[in-house]
Amino acid sequence: MASPLEQFAIQDLTAPLFNIGGHHIAVTNSAIFMMSAVVLSSGLLLAGAGKGAMIPGRIQAMAELFYEFIANMIRDNVGSGGKKFFPFIFTLFIFTLFGNILGMLPYGYTFTSQIAVTFFMAMVVFLGVTLIGLFKHGLHFFSLFFPHGAPLFTAPILIPIELVSYLSRPISLSVRLFANMTVGHVLLKVLAGFVVALGFFGFVPLVVLVAITALELLVALLQAYIFTILCCIYLNDALHLH
Amino acid sequence: MPVQALRISVAAAALIGLPFAAQAAGMPQFDLTKFPTQIFWLVVCFAVLYFLMAKAVLPKIGATIESREHKIQADLDAAQKANDAARAAGVEQDKALAEARGQASGLIREASEAAAAQTSAKLHEVSDRLGVEIAAAEKRIGEQRTQTLAGLGSMSTEIATAVLGKLVGSADPAQVARAVDEAAKAGKP
Numbered sequence: 001m002a003s004p005l006e007q008f009a010i011q012d013l014t015a016p017l018f019n020i021g022g023h024h025i026a027v028t029n030s031a032i033f034m035m036s037a038v039v040l041s042s043g044l045l046l047a048g049a050g051k052g053a054m055i056p057g058r059i060q061a062m063a064e065l066f067y068e069f070i071a072n073m074i075r076d077n078v079g080s081g082g083k084k085f086f087p088f089i090f091t092l093f094i095f096t097l098f099g100n101i102l103g104m105l106p107y108g109y110t111f112t113s114q115i116a117v118t119f120f121m122a123m124v125v126f127l128g129v130t131l132i133g134l135f136k137h138g139l140h141f142f143s144l145f146f147p148h149g150a151p152l153f154t155a156p157i158l159i160p161i162e163l164v165s166y167l168s169r170p171i172s173l174s175v176r177l178f179a180n181m182t183v184g185h186v187l188l189k190v191l192a193g194f195v196v197a198l199g200f201f202g203f204v205p206l207v208v209l210v211a212i213t214a215l216e217l218l219v220a221l222l223q224a225y226i227f228t229i230l231c232c233i234y235l236n237d238a239l240h241l242h
Numbered sequence: 243m244p245v246q247a248l249r250i251s252v253a254a255a256a257l258i259g260l261p262f263a264a265q266a267a268g269m270p271q272f273d274l275t276k277f278p279t280q281i282f283w284l285v286v287c288f289a290v291l292y293f294l295m296a297k298a299v300l301p302k303i304g305a306t307i308e309s310r311e312h313k314i315q316a317d318l319d320a321a322q323k324a325n326d327a328a329r330a331a332g333v334e335q336d337k338a339l340a341e342a343r344g345q346a347s348g349l350i351r352e353a354s355e356a357a358a359a360q361t362s363a364k365l366h367e368v369s370d371r372l373g374v375e376i377a378a379a380e381k382r383i384g385e386q387r388t389q390t391l392a393g394l395g396s397m398s399t400e401i402a403t404a405v406l407g408k409l410v411g412s413a414d415p416a417q418v419a420r421a422v423d424e425a426a427k428a429g430k431p
Contacts, residue, residue: 010280012279020278023279025278026279028280034287037287038290042290042294042298049298050302052305052306053306054310064306064307067304088292091288091295095287095291111284113271114271116271117280
């Protein structure tokens with residue numbers, strides 16, 4: 001039986017197109033699914049935005065649903081000054097969501113199960129948010145590491161704790177998504193292996209497999225939501241300092 | 243939820259044993275040589291998607307939603323205005339109705355007063371006329387009575403003269419008339 005981890009391997013599908021810093025860049029299975037996510041999501045949303053009818057059709061209603069979902073998320077979690085980041089947050093959500101969902105297709109590839117992808121996204125958000133906070137508040141930004149109103153003598157304990165928790169944000173953010181996606185797909189693969197191995201009694205894991213697939217679909221939606229809302233919360237911290 | 247428990251245990255195992263298991267099992271996610279290509283495609287795809295969302299999709303959906311909200315608000319305002327107008331018209335109508343009712347009752351009162359006045363005037367006239375006629379009739383009766391009474395004196399003188407003439411043979415009418423007058427005067431209470 002093939003290892004359940006094999007599905008995560010990155011494979012070059014073409015010859016290297018060019019070099020960046022000595023690294024060969026080729027079209028990979030992961031890249032194909034990233035492009036698919038971009039094409040599918042933008043196609044769907046462009047179709048939805050298309051006519052701009054007063055009474056929306058199905059696709060337009062869905063596009064507006066996404067729009068209002070993220071708009072409300074930003075309004076509730078970021079508040080004033082969050083509107084500028086709406087396109088970025090929206091893109092982040094759509095990209096993650098489509099990455100997670102496309103991975104659920106048979107023969108699909110889940111690019112969000114790659115720590116390289118999730119960690120890079122988390123790092124961009126983390127660094128961006130930190131820079132925004134520094135630009136907006138200057139040195140006052142560092143008051144983020146000391147809760148307002150705490151007794152001064154607790155500073156030696158609180159500041160390191162807050163600092164570590166702040167610095168671990170990109171790790172927790174990226175590992176949460178990566179681990180959830182990886183584990184889900186490993187689980188599906190292992191159970192699918194049981195279905196074949198058990199022969200006639202394979203229907204038992206098959207039933208479980210169906211249930212787990214539904215669960216993974218939920219996880220795919222939920223993790224995209226969690227990833228996005230955490231980015232909103234970090235942004236809120238930087239903009240308003242608690 | 244056994245499914246959830248299974249999932250969590252696999253996740254825990256994967257997370258705890260991640261650094262070791264990754265090397266041991268050769269987790270493809272930790273193959274650092276594959277990082278640059280993934281990051282390259284991530285940046286490209288994300289940038290394309292961001293551009294499409296920020297320039298094409300989001301402004302359009304936003305404008306649609308906004309114009310819809312405007313339209314709904316405008317419709318609601320128009321409905322409110324129409325409602326207010328209807329309410330005002332109702333109040334106006336009630337006022338007009340009350341006015342008309344007041345006017346009508348005034349007219350009725352006036353008419354009934356005029357009718358009453360006319361009736362009493364007619365009654366007065368009739369009673370006046372009747373009074374005049376009654377007075378005339380009384381006067382006539384009085385005249386006839388005095389005439390009759392006057393006639394009665396001369397008649398009794400004639401009768402007395404005739405009776406005396408029969409009894410005595412002759413009678414002086416003037417003397418008889420005097421005697422009758424005296425008798426009549428004496429007879430009067």
